[in-house]
Amino acid sequence: MVQSLGFLKETPSQTAGPYVHIGCTPNFSGITGVYATDLGIAMVNDKTLGERITLRGRIFDGTGTPLRDALVEIWQADAAGLYNSPSEMRGTADVNFTGWGRCPTDMETGDYVFETIRPGRVPYKDGRLMAPHVTLWIVARGINIGLQTRLYFADEEAANAEDPVLQRIEHRNRVPTLLARKDGSTFHFDIHLQGEKETVFFDI
Amino acid sequence: MSNRKPETGAFFQRDRQWHPPAYTPDYKTSVVRSPQRALLSLDNTLSEITGPVFGHALLGELDADLIHNFARPGESAIGQRIIVHGRVVDERGVGVAGALLEFWQANAGGRYRHKREGYLAALDPNFGGCGRTITDEDGYYRFRTVKPGAYPWPNGVNDWRPAHIHFSVFGHGFAQRLITQMYFEGDPMIWQCPIVKSIPDKAAIEQLIAALDRQNTIPMDARAYKFDIVLRGRRSTLFENRLEGN
Numbered sequence: 001m002v003q004s005l006g007f008l009k010e011t012p013s014q015t016a017g018p019y020v021h022i023g024c025t026p027n028f029s030g031i032t033g034v035y036a037t038d039l040g041i042a043m044v045n046d047k048t049l050g051e052r053i054t055l056r057g058r059i060f061d062g063t064g065t066p067l068r069d070a071l072v073e074i075w076q077a078d079a080a081g082l083y084n085s086p087s088e089m090r091g092t093a094d095v096n097f098t099g100w101g102r103c104p105t106d107m108e109t110g111d112y113v114f115e116t117i118r119p120g121r122v123p124y125k126d127g128r129l130m131a132p133h134v135t136l137w138i139v140a141r142g143i144n145i146g147l148q149t150r151l152y153f154a155d156e157e158a159a160n161a162e163d164p165v166l167q168r169i170e171h172r173n174r175v176p177t178l179l180a181r182k183d184g185s186t187f188h189f190d191i192h193l194q195g196e197k198e199t200v201f202f203d204i
Numbered sequence: 205m206s207n208r209k210p211e212t213g214a215f216f217q218r219d220r221q222w223h224p225p226a227y228t229p230d231y232k233t234s235v236v237r238s239p240q241r242a243l244l245s246l247d248n249t250l251s252e253i254t255g256p257v258f259g260h261a262l263l264g265e266l267d268a269d270l271i272h273n274f275a276r277p278g279e280s281a282i283g284q285r286i287i288v289h290g291r292v293v294d295e296r297g298v299g300v301a302g303a304l305l306e307f308w309q310a311n312a313g314g315r316y317r318h319k320r321e322g323y324l325a326a327l328d329p330n331f332g333g334c335g336r337t338i339t340d341e342d343g344y345y346r347f348r349t350v351k352p353g354a355y356p357w358p359n360g361v362n363d364w365r366p367a368h369i370h371f372s373v374f375g376h377g378f379a380q381r382l383i384t385q386m387y388f389e390g391d392p393m394i395w396q397c398p399i400v401k402s403i404p405d406k407a408a409i410e411q412l413i414a415a416l417d418r419q420n421t422i423p424m425d426a427r428a429y430k431f432d433i434v435l436r437g438r439r440s441t442l443f444e445n446r447l448e449g450n
Contacts, residue, residue: 006297007216007295007296007297007437008293008294008295008296008297008434008437009219009222009295009407009408009411009434010218010219010222010223010295010382010434010435010436011373011382011384011411011412011433011434011435012222012223012224012384012403012408012409012411012412013223013224013382013383013384014224014370014383014384014385014399014400014402014403014412015231015234015383015385015399015402016370016372016383017370017385018318018320018321019308019316019318019320019321019370020308020370020372020383021318022308022316022317022318022332022333022334023306023307023308023333023334023336023370023372024306024308024372026332026334029317029318029319030317030318030319031274031317031332031333031334033274034264034266034267034273034274034332034334034335035264035267035334035336036264039258039262061236061237062235062236062237063236065236067237069320073381075251075254075255075256075378076251077251083250083251083254084256085254085255085256085257085376085377086210086257086376087210087211087212087253087254087255087376087377088250088254089210089212098256099256100255100256107319107320122249122250122251123250124249125247125249130249130251133251135251135252135378137378137381139383140237141233141237142231142233142234142235142236142237142238143226143234143237143238144223144224144225144226144228144231144234144238144402145223145224145226146381146382146383147239148379150251165246165249168244168246169244193236193237193238193239194236194237194238194239194240198239198240198241199239200241200244201239201241201243201244202243202244202245202246203218203220203243203244203245203246204246204248204252204379
């Protein structure tokens, strides 16, 4: 016998189910008067530093149907590349930027929309800079454990080419699944759960 | 919030055998919503080690009291009064202070207050079904609600969910983000449910079953159920690139 490591097991995940809105965005689901506003609907205010952008897209299932009952959360650095988190040791992030957003997909169209800013670059473990990116977490009915992926910006060609995470994608024809397409100040980013265009999801 | 120094280590690798796989055909909706290709493994970067943290100032007086937070003045939700309480710790057993928990559930008759919900059980005009709280310095939390009812759902012809409460949990890093469901000790419906059975290991399922806690039951008022939650642990940073925060 040896000493026990004594570690606990992580609580197993269960699907968010069809009524995730009741708990996470009650005002969106018509339950008003409990919380003043839904959490995560505003990431920026008029003092936030950086280039204003809109992130918009839909999540498609294996039949090509958009999910109209999903919840998307995003987490990103501020314009200087700093996270608004106690674990951020490199400096203090923009106090006018939360870095975290939450949006239910539209119950008719399936669209999610975030009003945010273009993030700065953040170093990888070895100090190399990652390209500007946004981390996404997707939950819904039929998704047993939250899906994690990243949005990169298609117009950041030089930074994307040297990004240490994108470089790890063996099948290079899958890299474009992580690139958001620019259209004015809007970046379009659709997510495909299955099929030819299946998005690269991460085990992080 | 705790006075402990924030930690900056990467999180322990997630045990994907302990969690439900993406594709679980007995839970039919998962069939077209499950990624089919291998996940890309990525040791945490700053983007996953950091995460949003919420202050106690966020909370309203009745946020953790589902019996009253949607009720008309002087009234309360119908159902068996219960207190759900427990501790949020990480895999090292360290309490997670300042963790935001959000919960949602059906009413005592098994009916959700949602526009997509069509079960014929009655809505309770005094029950909304949502609540939230933030753990204290040691990771403890508690809230008051009514015990939710079982309800039928369109999967098999005659499938019923066991009574359950949904939990959304934030730790300190975005890689710890978790949504799960809590079940109740002694409910025979647990072992018939395709969503529960998406978890392969019986011991993992048992980790989701809250124990009836008679010691914390309040006489002539509310029974207590204890539900502890475990989030991913963190590695020490002493021998890694970044020396801070060890």
